[in-house]
Amino acid sequence: MVYTERTATLEKYLSLPQRGKVIAEYIWIDSKGDLRSKGKTLDHKVTDLSELSEWNFDGSSTGQAVGSNSDVFLKPVAFYPDPFRRGDNILVLCECWNNDGTPNKYNHRHECNKLMTAHADQKVWFGLEQEYTLLDADDNYIYGWPKGGFPAPQGPYYCGVGAGKAIARDVIEAHYRACLYSGITLSGINGEVMPSQWEFQVGPCLGIKMGDELWMARYLLHRVAEEFGVKVTLHPKPLKGDWNGAGCHTNVSTEAMRHPGGMKFINDAIAKLAKRHKEHIALYGTDNNLRLTGRHETASLDDFSSGVANRGASIRIPRPVQAKGYGYFEDRRPASNIDPYLVCGIMVETICGSIPDADMSKEFKRESQ
Numbered sequence: 001m002v003y004t005e006r007t008a009t010l011e012k013y014l015s016l017p018q019r020g021k022v023i024a025e026y027i028w029i030d031s032k033g034d035l036r037s038k039g040k041t042l043d044h045k046v047t048d049l050s051e052l053s054e055w056n057f058d059g060s061s062t063g064q065a066v067g068s069n070s071d072v073f074l075k076p077v078a079f080y081p082d083p084f085r086r087g088d089n090i091l092v093l094c095e096c097w098n099n100d101g102t103p104n105k106y107n108h109r110h111e112c113n114k115l116m117t118a119h120a121d122q123k124v125w126f127g128l129e130q131e132y133t134l135l136d137a138d139d140n141y142i143y144g145w146p147k148g149g150f151p152a153p154q155g156p157y158y159c160g161v162g163a164g165k166a167i168a169r170d171v172i173e174a175h176y177r178a179c180l181y182s183g184i185t186l187s188g189i190n191g192e193v194m195p196s197q198w199e200f201q202v203g204p205c206l207g208i209k210m211g212d213e214l215w216m217a218r219y220l221l222h223r224v225a226e227e228f229g230v231k232v233t234l235h236p237k238p239l240k241g242d243w244n245g246a247g248c249h250t251n252v253s254t255e256a257m258r259h260p261g262g263m264k265f266i267n268d269a270i271a272k273l274a275k276r277h278k279e280h281i282a283l284y285g286t287d288n289n290l291r292l293t294g295r296h297e298t299a300s301l302d303d304f305s306s307g308v309a310n311r312g313a314s315i316r317i318p319r320p321v322q323a324k325g326y327g328y329f330e331d332r333r334p335a336s337n338i339d340p341y342l343v344c345g346i347m348v349e350t351i352c353g354s355i356p357d358a359d360m361s362k363e364f365k366r367e368s369q
Contacts, residue, residue: 022046022088024091025092026074026094028074028095030106035222049077049078052079055074059072059104064106065098072098074097075095078093078212078216080216081183082182083177083181093215095109095110108341108342111345111360111363112341112345112360115355115358117207119352125252126250126251128210129199130218130248130336131199131336132221132234132246133198134171134231135230136231142196143231144196154193157194158192160191168198168230172198175220175224175225184213186201187201187204194239200217208344210340236285236288236290236336245335249334252328253328257269258327263326266317266328272351274304274306277314279346280346280350281333283338283342284338291335299332309322315330342363
């Protein structure tokens with residue numbers, strides 16, 4: 001059974017006064033890379049992060065702790081206006097910490113932030129292109145596709161307009177508005193190559209804000225889809241066959257790259273990335289081998305390549321960037337299900353330099369320990 005929100009009924013309650021109270025929805029990332037949240041009542045409007053207290057949850061129910069030592073602590077790191085409850089209510093993004101004062105092994109933000117802080121002078125900007133696919137809530141089949149069959153081949157759906165070309169635009173439009181209301185740096189949306197596949201772009205964001213805002217945009221997407229009775233999958237190849245997969249193309253620039261003469265620094269970064277191809281691929285999402293086949297606008301999983309305006313390369317330099325001689329580059333390897341803290345962290349580690357107390361490859365391996 002699919003439950004969809006009864007909007008008119010709910011509105012009667014959402015319009016009730018809260019008698020000076022504020023609801024803070026604490027949000028975190030679990031052991032599977034899914035999002036969890038729970039609400040907390042506060043006595044006053046929040047104007048600064050320091051006003052938000054730590055909280056905790058049962059980590060044994062989320063795969064983040066064992067039952068005999070189950071408390072995992074939530075440390076607020078950012079907050080945003082809540083587009084669902086509105087008013088002074090907020091959404092609170094949190095890091096997960098163990099009771100011994102160490103970051104939980106699924107908390108990759110902490111390690112990433114060390115690198116962002118160490119290289120703050122380079123002013124690294126990121127822009128992430130989050131692709132995703134909508135599914136029927138009942139049977140997990142691609143939303144809007146004929147049951148037991150397939151739509152017409154790819155071609156008319158990318159940035160498509162009209163019935164049969166743009167599927168579930170109401171869900172996408174609702175998510176767009178929710179992100180803007182919450183202050184997410186959402187720079188655009190578009191329909192993708194496969195029907196019921198869409199993309200939103202977050203950025204440019206400086207440093208650690210990139211990961212924070214992508215996770216919050218994902219939370220808002222899942223919440224909006226929940227109300228429409230559809231599911232969202234970030235799997236990089238949700239359907240086998242002659243259909244495009246889903247990625248999270250990562251656009252990157254340092255301050256030096258963004259000024260005249262910046263192409264030298266872009267080429268230097270690409271050379272560094274070539275040397276660490278396998279290390280990056282390991283952090284670029286699960287099941288990415290199903291997507292990076294050298295077909296459907298992807299490079300090969302095993303081989304590193306770069307090129308101007310080449311969507312079949314590992315790294316693409318946009319043609320306007322080449323023409324101007326400065327700007328940014330696009331890493332097309334990351335899958336749609338990445339943890340942006342891992343991807344942005346290893347990117348800064350590679351192109352800006354390693355630091356003694358941070359190692360993103362070792363950080364990722366903590367998950368299996």
